[in-house]
Amino acid sequence: MPVAFAMxxxxxxxxxxxxxxxSLFDVSAIRAAAPWRDAHPHATSAVILFTKLGYAPPLLTMAALGAGWLAWRREWVRLVAMGAAVVGGRIGIELIKLIADRPRPGFEAHPVDVHSQSFPSGHAGNSMLTFLSLALFVAPERWQRPAVAVAVIASLAMGATRPLLGVHWPTDVLAGWLYGAALVMLAWWWVRRRDARSAA
Structure with missing residues (x-):
């Protein structure tokens, strides 16, 4: 796990x-999304509605419900690991944005409000942090694999809305997914190691 995290x-x-x-890749993707939005206004409205689920209030509400469940079950180690991943990860994203200071795409007016720098994507990173944490730390073990699959698919869909709406470069989104998944898997690895030591 440490080697994978370093990679x-x-x-x-x-x-x-x-x-x-x-980046030619980033610029080409953003320029290609604008004609699609113009040609599909109803689909664009649906994308805008969906992307709003990636803002802090919905994601933190989901995480708080999951944390409450873990607290009720007195699963303190999982609660600490999940809290560190979700809350610490969110703080980390904001700090990295300040340090990287990458401007957002500016070819046209953004169809949704944005208030921070571009790298990494908070929607991609925070949705991965939240959804994957809920799947690994909160979902019952027998449902864990399908929960992880749903979590990853939901985060991929959430992140994909950002370049489609022209508010993030694709590399921002890729980095956000990678960041979120790496932090959660590191926290999960720590929990599994503690469980193994307790069982020994």
Missing amino acids: AVALFLLLGLVGGAA
């Missing part, structure tokens, strides 16, 4: 270095 960090840093307005 994730290296890839995250690479995405931070190569993406943005200087």
